[in-house]
């Protein structure tokens with residue numbers, strides 16, 4: 001019997017509003033502990049919440065980007081439970097009437113595409129952070145994070161594999177970043193993903209018992225945790241055991257999930273409508289206003305780049321992974337660069353530099369028009385591709401223009417036939433063995449000669465001329 | 477004549493201070509002396525802010541001396557209910573839980589009073605967290621009724637009512653969740669108004685039941701109530717439930733003209749539950765209206781019989797969440813012997829909340845619990861809408877609904893405190909107003925043979941406080957007798 005995995009995802013996204021969801025405190029939680037706090041986010045007696053409109057706007061934008069229906073009438077609710085990081089001992093969230101529901105996200109996986117249903121997206125507040133590292137058995141609570149706006153996005157149980165889960169998270173993050181509503185930094189907790197996983201015999205409609213995997217710090221971690229959990233559940237089932245409904249943590253070092261909390265101890269949250277906040281009424285005009293402000297979304301942009309610039313699906317995919325990256329690309333092309341060459345240089349060379357420096361494209365010192373200028377130097381034969389890579393590296397660190405780097409360092413390509421002829425003759429004269437091999441028909445040795453000539457010209461030889469002259473001088 | 481200042485109305489004090497006829501400091505000193513004289517009998521105050529009062533009064537006097545117009549409550553000595561957050565002093569809610577709590581901010585109403593140049597004499601007693609109808613649930617002390625020191629002042633704003641009634645302040649602020657302003661005003665013979673839900677900001681009012689709570693004044697005259705509403709009403713960006721409506725000059729509504737006013741008498745309010753001595757006074761008051769050209773009509777509020785049940789489900793549900801924050805983690809009482817997190821919660825709450833508060837938290841937790849929510853909370857919300865519909869229908873036939881504020885006059889200490897259900901019935905005529913988010917008011921309408929005050933309750937459509945005040949003011953000016961002063965020395 002084959003098993004099939006049934007997976008649903010719950011993602012908490014911190015929305016990047018300037019102020020918290022129910023008060024005017026800044027959302028910057030890097031500040032010293034308990035400095036971005038006020039009576040409201042501390043849950044002081046008598047304090048009242050007021051819903052941040054920017055949070056609602058951004059949540060509507062996410063809902064629309066995910067194809068959700070935006071509720072004309074929704075409300076906030078109180079979710080009651082006791083924990084020291086919860087200032088009021090209830091969390092203001094949305095229960096039965098979320099702001100957004102019934103959407104879908106198209107993901108690409110294994111060369112095909114798949115539609116993942118979005119059950120709902122609802123607004124809520126984040127909790128404070130407990131620390132137990134104060135010494136002396138003391139615990140501390142930092143309320144800077146208390147009241148930071150969160151959007152919880154819940155999928156249908158449409159995901160069937162760890163790879164699909166990874167693709168879903170990637171696509172979701174991409175959309176959130178395009179909308180500029182969150183920095184989606186998983187390590188800092190601004191994006192938190194939980195997976196509900198169950199197995200069922202293939203072909204069965206009924207769901208199996210699920211486990212929930214929490215507290216994973218990266219997308220690849222989520223993928224590994226799901227893979228592990230599927231294998232674990234399958235082993236349990238095959239050996240005649242039963243799956244226990246529970247929450248499981250992920251131990252990244254050992255690569256295993258482990259039991260955290262059994263369902264029996266789950267809370268009765270005693271949800272009821274938040275009397276301190278009026279209902280959220282979104283009329284057509286409000287929804288339309290947000291819809292008109294939506295940027296071009298990743299899937300649409302990818303398709304446009306393919307059509308407009310003749311890019312491969314792969315290149316268009318890589319370029320549109322981030323909105324900033326795609327913006328950068330289009331600026332390079334707008335500065336006169338050949339679209340395909342620009343794509344190649346951007347996704348390979350510049351990306352490598354960025355990755356090495358762990359830098360974002362927005363912080364890149366190479367301006368889009370400077371990259372276009374560099375590509376032009378290659379086109380006109382001013383420098384060759386190999387030199388161009390060095391120039392790019394220099395541009396990346398110094399921010400100088402390609403022209404001034406080429407001038408200063410004398411990197412102009414040697415297209416002087418005489419100089420190349422001299423170098424070729426010198427190399428041939430110094431390599432009798434290789435010449436003999438070449439004459440015996442070992443074509444491979446030709447590469448050796450090219451390398452030697454380029455070395456002799458400090459890499460500046462015009463590759464075409466070097467080839468031509470070598471062939472001629474080697475007598476074939 | 478300074479000796480008499482403690483019996484003057486806020487309006488008289490304000491006018492005299494603004495015109496320079498008396499200094500705010502002299503008025504304040506007169507009140508401080510009055511408090512010294514009677515407080516050991518009444519016990520209305522939980523905190524006395526003599527220095528604060530003097531310095532606030534001095535500021536007002538300086539303003540007058542500089543020729544500036546002092547505010548609409550210039551020099552008026554005010555007492556604040558213990559559950560209004562103030563940076564001055566403590567905000568205890570008359571609970572052991574908050575016995576040492578200092579609020580980092582002022583409630584919006586407190587700030588507005590201060591901006592109107594009022595003078596704060598201190599804070600006054602109440603039932604713990606506003607849960608009660610006699611102020612016997614205060615963890616601090618009992619407060620006595622100035623009309624009979626063996627009797628309760630009502631509650632939960634018992635200290636606010638007793639202080640106004642005994643001349644220990646010119647006016648006070650209370651809060652009303654199910655009658656907590658009107659019922660003690662009735663029992664202590666003063667004027668009390670609960671404005672429409674949303675009329676006054678709740679920011680800084682320690683919440684009991686968020687969908688029902690409202691701040692309002694207790695005064696000796698209707699005009700003073702109007703004057704105070706002018707200051708405390710209006711939209712507050714800090715309270716999302718505060719109404720974005722213009723605030724009229726409420727004193728302009730006090731025209732003395734009630735011709736054509738239609739007064740509805742709900743038959744459900746004149747049953748056997750109403751004591752004869754109350755009924756007699758209420759009916760006499762209605763006659764005053766009839767004699768001066770008002771139309772008296774019979775109306776019906778058929779869902780009234782469910783009001784108490786609905787109220788005690790909704791208010792306890794909301795309270796169970798509102799009071800969850802008192803956990804000993806960030807402020808308030810933390811049990812010194814608690815060893816674990818669980819113990820910290822359980823031991824702190826068990827030791828620092830009184831029995832009535834614990835009872836309501838448990839009730840509220842129960843009615844919200846999975847499996848009971850639909851049968852209790854959800855059904856109560858539905859009936860709450862029906863109760864509101866009753867009023868909508870009644871207000872098609874009348875402009876004001878009149879009836880008793882309380883089924884009985886004040887009672888002796890301990891008379892009902894062993895029987896919570898009987899105590900809950902004290903609010904039988906007042907809670908519907910909160911459930912229907914209407915404005916409601918109690919005006920003194922006489923004394924029983926035993927010399928205890930009786931109050932006439934008036935209710936109006938949402939945001940029609942002006943109609944309410946006009947009717948109440950008319951009655952006050954035409955009732956044909958003087959309420960006199962309580963016997964407290």
Ligand SMILES: [Zn+2]
Nearest residue numbers: 023025038041
């Ligand atoms: Zn805050």
